[in-house]
Amino acid sequence: MKILSVFGTRPEAIKMAPVIATLRETPGVTSRVCVTGQHRGMLDSVLATFAIRPDDDLALMRPDQTLSDVFAGVMTGLDGILAEWRPDYVLVQGDTATSTAAGMAAFFRRIAVGHVEAGLRTGNLASPWPEEANRRVTAVLAERHYAPTQRARAALLMEGIAADRILVTGNTGIDALLRTAEAVAVPGATRSRLEAAFGWLEAGARTILVTGHRRESFGSGFESICEALARIAGRPGVQVVYPVHPNPNVRGPVHARLGGIPGIRLIEPLDYPEFVYLMTRASLILTDSGGVQEEAPVLRKPVLVMRDTSERAEAVEAGVARLVGTDPATIVSAVHRLLDDSATYAAMASGASPFGDGHASDRIVADLVAHAGAPMPVRLRPLIPREFADPARAARGAQRIA
Numbered sequence: 001m002k003i004l005s006v007f008g009t010r011p012e013a014i015k016m017a018p019v020i021a022t023l024r025e026t027p028g029v030t031s032r033v034c035v036t037g038q039h040r041g042m043l044d045s046v047l048a049t050f051a052i053r054p055d056d057d058l059a060l061m062r063p064d065q066t067l068s069d070v071f072a073g074v075m076t077g078l079d080g081i082l083a084e085w086r087p088d089y090v091l092v093q094g095d096t097a098t099s100t101a102a103g104m105a106a107f108f109r110r111i112a113v114g115h116v117e118a119g120l121r122t123g124n125l126a127s128p129w130p131e132e133a134n135r136r137v138t139a140v141l142a143e144r145h146y147a148p149t150q151r152a153r154a155a156l157l158m159e160g161i162a163a164d165r166i167l168v169t170g171n172t173g174i175d176a177l178l179r180t181a182e183a184v185a186v187p188g189a190t191r192s193r194l195e196a197a198f199g200w201l202e203a204g205a206r207t208i209l210v211t212g213h214r215r216e217s218f219g220s221g222f223e224s225i226c227e228a229l230a231r232i233a234g235r236p237g238v239q240v241v242y243p244v245h246p247n248p249n250v251r252g253p254v255h256a257r258l259g260g261i262p263g264i265r266l267i268e269p270l271d272y273p274e275f276v277y278l279m280t281r282a283s284l285i286l287t288d289s290g291g292v293q294e295e296a297p298v299l300r301k302p303v304l305v306m307r308d309t310s311e312r313a314e315a316v317e318a319g320v321a322r323l324v325g326t327d328p329a330t331i332v333s334a335v336h337r338l339l340d341d342s343a344t345y346a347a348m349a350s351g352a353s354p355f356g357d358g359h360a361s362d363r364i365v366a367d368l369v370a371h372a373g374a375p376m377p378v379r380l381r382p383l384i385p386r387e388f389a390d391p392a393r394a395a396r397g398a399q400r401i402a
């Protein structure tokens with residue numbers, strides 16, 4: 001049984017690492033790993049952390065590359081590997097250009113696709129852009145759908161995916177987090193190294209950890225976020241720590257606006273164990289990242305999401321995340337409230353973990369083993385799923401997901 005895992009960005013690598021580890025240990029499975037190199041430095045860092053040595057590297061990253069460059073490069077680069085190796089399944093993760101293009105390339109070769117982290121939806125194609133479209137396209141192509149939550153399963157059902165092709169698994173990102181958080185917490189060489197590396201954190205100050213990279217916030221959105229961070233840093237007893245994403249559309253404005261402001265530390269993207277450690281040291285987290293929204297609640301850290309929509313509504317509903325958009329006044333007042341009001345803080349630091357129990361990878365691999373080898377069924381889905389044929393019902397559904 002041959003499984004080809006394809007990924008290319010930092011979050012895909014983190015979320016695929018536990019799956020690859022499980023595939024490696026599963027008797028009867030030959031696991032091959034192809035990285036597209038959509039990201040370079042951030043991807044290589046994760047590969048080193050999890051000791052993954054890819055079999056293939058398409059080395060696609062170019063500075064400020066366009067989405068079409070990535071898409072075309074993945075499809076062309078992968079096609080030869082698919083033709084030559086003929087895996088039983090291609091596994092893709094999430095909603096990046098890499099994952100959708102890889103799914104498409106496999107589909108064109110009539111090779112079955114397993115979609116890890118299927119069914120996340122905001123119901124809004126503009127946010128997150130272009131990810132909402134990417135994941136919908138992958139859902140149309142995939143044979144097996146690994147939904148992290150019941151909500152994600154419901155979204156897939158509503159789009160006409162047959163129930164027997166969906167498995168609710170939890171998010172593999174939580175598998176990676178729990179293993180790493182444990183390694184980081186245990187006294188020993190790793191912890192001592194991390195404590196030394198972050199010796200510059202002011203002991204008496206409360207750390208606000210920030211990440212941000214969403215394309216729909218480029219321009220005015222990022223200016224607003226920077227304005228909010230500058231105001232927050234003016235509060236005594238607070239230090240803002242921001243590992244800045246290397247995308248030039250993020251790095252340029254962030255350094256121009258926030259560089260040199262006292263109380264704000266702009267740093268390079270962190271290796272994953274370093275980032276997990278820093279999350280454990282933070283009082284709260286401000287982010288637009290998908291993965292960080294899932295991780296922060298597990299570590300009992302309130303997370304304020306600098307977006308207008310989230311496909312991780314489970315965290316908002318559980319009260320452990322709050323959507324604050326990019327308006328500076330809203331962000332600043334939400335931060336102050338958390339820092340000033342211990343009851344609000346405690347409610348958001350409840351430890352609810354809606355996204356998984358740390359065993360998603362086992363479920364996914366067991367399911368693949370059960371299904372691999374089965375020929376790709378020639379089964380046309382209805383062009384318009386029944387639910388969407390009724391506009392009133394479709395509208396109710398979209399509201400439920402949003």
Ligand code: UD1
Nearest residue numbers: 009038039040041042043062063064065096097246247248
């Ligand atoms: C991509 C994904 C997004 C995911 C994000 C995670 C798409 C459409 N977007 O967005 O879903 O949330 O990754 O971070 O697939 N760069 C470097 N070094 C790196 C990585 C990136 O220099 O290690 C720079 C390059 O100039 C690159 C640019 O960042 O061209 C943008 O990278 P790209 O992968 O196209 O998009 P992201 O915005 O990172």
Ligand code: UDP
Nearest residue numbers: 011014243269270271272275289290291292
């Ligand atoms: N992360 C990291 N170093 C950093 C910032 C984030 O290792 O400096 C990790 C984080 O723990 C999470 C993932 O990267 O697992 C999130 O990646 P990103 O925000 O780039 O993408 P998204 O999840 O939004 O697709």
